[in-house]
Amino acid sequence: MKTDAVQARSVPTLEMVAALAGVSRATVSRVVNDSPKVKPDVAKAVNEAITTLNYVPNRAARSLASRRTQSVALVVPESTSKVFADPFFASVVQGIAMYLADTDYTLNMIISSESKPEKTRRYLLGGNVDGALVVSHHSSDHSWSRLSESLPIVFAGRPLTGGDSYYVDVDNEAGAEGATERLIAGGRRNIATIAGPQDMPPGIDRLTGWRRALRRAGQGDSLVEIGDFTPASGGAAMRRLLERGVPIDGLFAANDQMAAGAYSVLNEHGLRIPHDVAVVGFDDDYFGATVAPALTTVHHPVVEMGSKMAELLVGLIAGKPTERVTRLPTSLVIRNSA
Amino acid sequence: MKTDAVQARSVPTLEMVAALAGVSRATVSRVVNDSPKVKPDVAKAVNEAITTLNYVPNRAARSLASRRTQSVALVVPESTSKVFADPFFASVVQGIAMYLADTDYTLNMIISSESKPEKTRRYLLGGNVDGALVVSHHSSDHSWSRLSESLPIVFAGRPLTGGDSYYVDVDNEAGAEGATERLIAGGRRNIATIAGPQDMPPGIDRLTGWRRALRRAGQGDSLVEIGDFTPASGGAAMRRLLERGVPIDGLFAANDQMAAGAYSVLNEHGLRIPHDVAVVGFDDDYFGATVAPALTTVHHPVVEMGSKMAELLVGLIAGKPTERVTRLPTSLVIRNSA
DNA sequence: TTGTACGCGTTATCAT
DNA sequence: ATGATAACGCGTACAA
Numbered sequence: 292m293k294t295d296a297v298q299a300r301s302v303p304t305l306e307m308v309a310a311l312a313g314v315s316r317a318t319v320s321r322v323v324n325d326s327p328k329v330k331p332d333v334a335k336a337v338n339e340a341i342t343t344l345n346y347v348p349n350r351a352a353r354s355l356a357s358r359r360t361q362s363v364a365l366v367v368p369e370s371t372s373k374v375f376a377d378p379f380f381a382s383v384v385q386g387i388a389m390y391l392a393d394t395d396y397t398l399n400m401i402i403s404s405e406s407k408p409e410k411t412r413r414y415l416l417g418g419n420v421d422g423a424l425v426v427s428h429h430s431s432d433h434s435w436s437r438l439s440e441s442l443p444i445v446f447a448g449r450p451l452t453g454g455d456s457y458y459v460d461v462d463n464e465a466g467a468e469g470a471t472e473r474l475i476a477g478g479r480r481n482i483a484t485i486a487g488p489q490d491m492p493p494g495i496d497r498l499t500g501w502r503r504a505l506r507r508a509g510q511g512d513s514l515v516e517i518g519d520f521t522p523a524s525g526g527a528a529m530r531r532l533l534e535r536g537v538p539i540d541g542l543f544a545a546n547d548q549m550a551a552g553a554y555s556v557l558n559e560h561g562l563r564i565p566h567d568v569a570v571v572g573f574d575d576d577y578f579g580a581t582v583a584p585a586l587t588t589v590h591h592p593v594v595e596m597g598s599k600m601a602e603l604l605v606g607l608i609a610g611k612p613t614e615r616v617t618r619l620p621t622s623l624v625i626r627n628s629a
Numbered sequence: 630m631k632t633d634a635v636q637a638r639s640v641p642t643l644e645m646v647a648a649l650a651g652v653s654r655a656t657v658s659r660v661v662n663d664s665p666k667v668k669p670d671v672a673k674a675v676n677e678a679i680t681t682l683n684y685v686p687n688r689a690a691r692s693l694a695s696r697r698t699q700s701v702a703l704v705v706p707e708s709t710s711k712v713f714a715d716p717f718f719a720s721v722v723q724g725i726a727m728y729l730a731d732t733d734y735t736l737n738m739i740i741s742s743e744s745k746p747e748k749t750r751r752y753l754l755g756g757n758v759d760g761a762l763v764v765s766h767h768s769s770d771h772s773w774s775r776l777s778e779s780l781p782i783v784f785a786g787r788p789l790t791g792g793d794s795y796y797v798d799v800d801n802e803a804g805a806e807g808a809t810e811r812l813i814a815g816g817r818r819n820i821a822t823i824a825g826p827q828d829m830p831p832g833i834d835r836l837t838g839w840r841r842a843l844r845r846a847g848q849g850d851s852l853v854e855i856g857d858f859t860p861a862s863g864g865a866a867m868r869r870l871l872e873r874g875v876p877i878d879g880l881f882a883a884n885d886q887m888a889a890g891a892y893s894v895l896n897e898h899g900l901r902i903p904h905d906v907a908v909v910g911f912d913d914d915y916f917g918a919t920v921a922p923a924l925t926t927v928h929h930p931v932v933e934m935g936s937k938m939a940e941l942l943v944g945l946i947a948g949k950p951t952e953r954v955t956r957l958p959t960s961l962v963i964r965n966s967a
Numbered sequence: 968t969t970g971t972a973c974g975c976g977t978t979a980t981c982a983t
Numbered sequence: 984a985t986g987a988t989a990a991c992g993c994g995t996a997c998a999a
Contacts, residue, residue: 302756304992315970320994328968347755351698352992354689355975365738367726381719388705388740397757398738400703402726417685418640419735522919581860642976653986658978666984690976693991971998976991983986 303344312340323348350397362397363604364415364423366435369404378576379593383426383447386597394605396421408434415442422604443607445600449492449616457607459599459617463493463573466589466621467500470543470571473587473629475508477569479541483514485528485553487545494520497545497573514539518549522578525549529556540568541629547572547579547588550628554582569629584627592619641682650678661686688735700735701942702753702761704773707742716914717931721764721785724935732943734759746772753780760942781945783938787830787954795945797937797955801831801911804927804959805838808881808909811925811967813846815907817879821852823866823891825883832858835883835911852877856887860916863887867894878906879967885910885917885926888966892920907967922965930957 305323309316314333321329322337329337340346354360365387367380391398399420403411415423415438422443425435436456438444446458474482484501487494498515505512516531518524525544529552532539544550550572554564562568564584572579572588579586596619606613643661647654652675659667660675678684692698703725705718729736737758741749753761753776760781763773774794776782784796812820822839825832836853843850854869856862863882867890870877882888888910892902900906902922910917910926917924934957944951 302754306992316993317970317972317995318968321969324994330968333968345751345754347751347757349693349755349992350757351689351692352975353994355687355693355977356992356994358975358994360689362737369727384738385740388738389707392740392742399700400722400726400736400738402723402730404730413683413685416640417687419685419688644976654977655979655986655988656984659985662978668984671984687976690991691978693993694976694978696978696991969999971996973994973996975994978989978991980989981987983984 302349303346305346305348308337308340308344308346311344312337359608360419360421361395362399362420363391363601363608364420365398365400366411366415366423366425367400367402368427369402370427380426382593383597383600386594386599387424387426387601388597389594390598390601391605394601396601396605411435412438421608424600424604443604445604445607447596447600449496451490451492455615457603457613457615459596459603459619460492461591461596462618462620463496464500464503465618466573466591467497467543467545468504469500469621469623470573470587470589471501471504472508473571473623473625474541474543474569475504475510477541477565477629479569480510481514481538482510482541482543483516483532483539484543485516485518485525485532485545485549487518487520487549489517494545501543518545518552520546520548522548522552525552526556527552529553533560542568542570544570544572547574547576547586550586550588551578551582565628571623571629575624579624579626587626587629588624590622590624592621595619640687641684643684643686646675646678646682646684649682650675698757698759699733700737700758701729701939701946702758703736703738704749704753704761704763705738705740706765707740708765718764720931721935721938724932724937725762725764725939726935727932728936728939729943732939734939734943749773750776759946762938762942781942783942783945785934785938787834789828789830793953795941795951795953797934797941797957798830799929799931799934800956800958801834802838802841803956804911804929805835805881805883806842807838807959807961808911808925808927809839809842810846811909811961811963812879812881812907813842813848815879815903815967817907818848819852819876820848820879820881821854821870821877822881823854823856823863823870823883823887825856825858825887827855832883839881856883856890858884858886860886860890863890864894865890867891871898880906880908882908882910885912885914885924888924888926889916889920903966909961909967913962917962917964925964925967926962928960928962930959933957 305316305319309319314337318329319337322334388398401411401414424445426447435444436454439456446456449458449460450456486498489495502512516528518528542553544553550570557564557568564570572586575588575590579588599617603613643654643657647657652671657675660672726736739749739752762783764785773782774792777794784794787796787798788794824836827833840850854866856866880891882891888908895902895906902908910924913926913928917926937955941951
């Protein structure tokens, strides 16, 4: 026997609010979406009803009616997610999440398996999100860029190949240039670099920045060895540099991890930092902070990158005119190595 | 002038599929949700229509009609998210995401600001998700546990205070016990520990495990110093341990980071690892892998923790009977320090 | 300024 | 086994 006059619904509906406030559902809807045209006192009454009922708009219904989802996808290639505790990735996501927390967009994290990208593709195009943020491992995979035609997408890091996608990147060139200038200003005349992979934008751009500073200062730019951004590769590169038998009194490492690797080799060879060789890194991560002497390095604003991406995406969704390229400035963190 | 007979809709609807397949919407819906009662040939025809149209069900509509969202929330306290690149957090999330990728649940990441928890609360109770996963920094914040009555929730790590929430944890006690047994089996008779904070479950449990092993072996358990899980605190604790002036030939550090800190101090004092002092850590993270000699440590199955959490939550949502406590086994990673 | 009424794309309840 | 048809909760012309 059902004795209930009013069903004990778990969540109140707009209709119930309307009833309590003595207005129509349309008016409640207007108040919820703060439409300009609703009398202050009516709005007040509605809001009271809302709070007493603890009403929360149903996203699904709202989305269905308004034809937009108020949620964005965070696309993470599976290979990226496998990189346990990649500080870059974690921080970018943090920036994204924190920015979105102040909007009423929801963040849908989807890890896309490279083997069957169709699932992701369909999800994105299925009208389930209003836009997407793509963060791949080392900022170069724009394989989703074709979707940009159908859906606002913002990438982390500039693409390897031209393309015309929207992306946010740190100004790698300028950062590397500044790092190198620091070495030059310190009186160093034989400045080497341990560059990153030359098939990755950060690797390429940081090498370019180093070159630019050197050329402008009229110094040679032949002391280059390539690493793969790991400490071990940094050590190996440093070793090759020293084996050349030419003097080296300054080093710009394309990231802190390689700088840390170089430290060990420098120590092995009895070279003192910064006395014999001044060193500057890039990224300002854990590695640079824990080596001794503490590494002077280029700060990479990773969290800001994330929030900027989110900001741009929200703007794009709103139809706001937006520059395709956003380059965030770096800053030099002066510590003891240069 | 509108000349279009058929509106160029971006995404096809169930209705369009029905038309193309020559059946009713109801039937298409049945096929999509693979209901058992639909003739094979009809189903085939529908599926063909689906693929040619590239149809994707609209989540919002589906959710509205079915009264369930097919999405779960990942709740991250803001303070946790601030811990840049916390490997623990990143890996748990990876596990969660990877498990969910094989279901058709969507993961809604929401970072909840401690200052206004109401927003999160309302979101969770507003019927926007079918369940929630809570990952706080060091596995103890169950402040959301009260919501468990209204919504399935699974936590990472056991709560500090009793409570009756569902949670997944690594078996810290057993892990620590095994680590200590390794030291005992190695003939060590003066085994110290650098414990974690005693107001955090992992800190407490790992100390308990150490004690249990020692007592069972009839050895004393007074060589205890507390750290806060950072390398620096590990170094400081080690120093205090040595200052006691009593012999120490074995050390169990409650995590790898503190073990790394202890390494430095041990080196300073001219003590060789493992010759003079055998060391075992806990977590099996980056720190333990990079110190020299490589650290013998207890493997913490972090990714598995995440996937297990997701698995349990999906089960709970489906109404499956579930144990409140799930403890994942650890394993000892034998390297060179013990 | 406010209310009426229709539609958003699915699922679910009935018939058939 | 399949098809009408009524919800689902909300936004939004359009009317008043």
